[in-house]
Amino acid sequence: MIVDVDLIAYDFMTDFNGPSRHFPAPFYPTGVYEEDKNEYKFGPESNEYPTLTLPCDLFDQDGNKIQQGFYSVALSFNMGFLNLYQSNTLKARVRVIKLVEKMYNDSEAKEETEIKGRMIKAKENKKLKKYRKAQEELTALKQQQQAESKAEILDSGKGYYILNYSHNGKTAVGIIQK
Numbered sequence: 001m002i003v004d005v006d007l008i009a010y011d012f013m014t015d016f017n018g019p020s021r022h023f024p025a026p027f028y029p030t031g032v033y034e035e036d037k038n039e040y041k042f043g044p045e046s047n048e049y050p051t052l053t054l055p056c057d058l059f060d061q062d063g064n065k066i067q068q069g070f071y072s073v074a075l076s077f078n079m080g081f082l083n084l085y086q087s088n089t090l091k092a093r094v095r096v097i098k099l100v101e102k103m104y105n106d107s108e109a110k111e112e113t114e115i116k117g118r119m120i121k122a123k124e125n126k127k128l129k130k131y132r133k134a135q136e137e138l139t140a141l142k143q144q145q146q147a148e149s150k151a152e153i154l155d156s157g158k159g160y161y162i163l164n165y166s167h168n169g170k171t172a173v174g175i176i177q178k
Contacts, residue, residue, distance in 0.1 A: 049074045050151035050167055052084065058092075058161075058176060066092050073151040073165055075172055082165055082174045094163055094174035102169035112141060 049072045058066040071084040071091065079099055084092040115138045122131035149167035153176070156162055163174040 048146065049085075050149045050165070052151040052153060052163075054084075054153065058178075060092075073163075075165065075167065075170055079170070079172070082163060082172055094176055096172045096174050098173040100171040102171070112138070115141065 052071045052073045054066070054068045054071055056068050060066070066084070069086065071086050074083050074085060075081075075096075076083055076093070080096055082094040082096060083090055084094070115134050119131055119134040119138065122128075122134060145168060151163070151165050151167075154162045154164065159178050161176040161178065163176060165172045165174070
């Protein structure tokens, strides 16, 4: 079988629709890619932040409804809002009225720096077992800090809900009107 390569190249160059006709998988259309959307770029990790169970439907001043369910709660970057995420999509923002940052005591900071120092030393000396052991200890320390995180919503009985949030030494309180 003889294939005329010049004819294929000519057909490819004269096709104004581009090479999409010659390839089985179409090219990505123009517009916003899925990975460029804000909810994917800046959404929290699903297991990192505490989960809140919203007991009832809530409405904002415009009449928009926030359905009851499970939400991941994260403190915003400027620490002015508590963001409620569902499936890495921002669903609601609650203004923070009280923020307390815990000062880490010396023992916690020393323990973390000591573990990181052992990891660096083991990596330099190419001691794989010691490196993995230090890595497991650091992971356990981080998991202990995450286990202490919580998010809860309380009914005040006065026409509003109180949203309490605690994660990584930061404690925030927000108010949601009924």
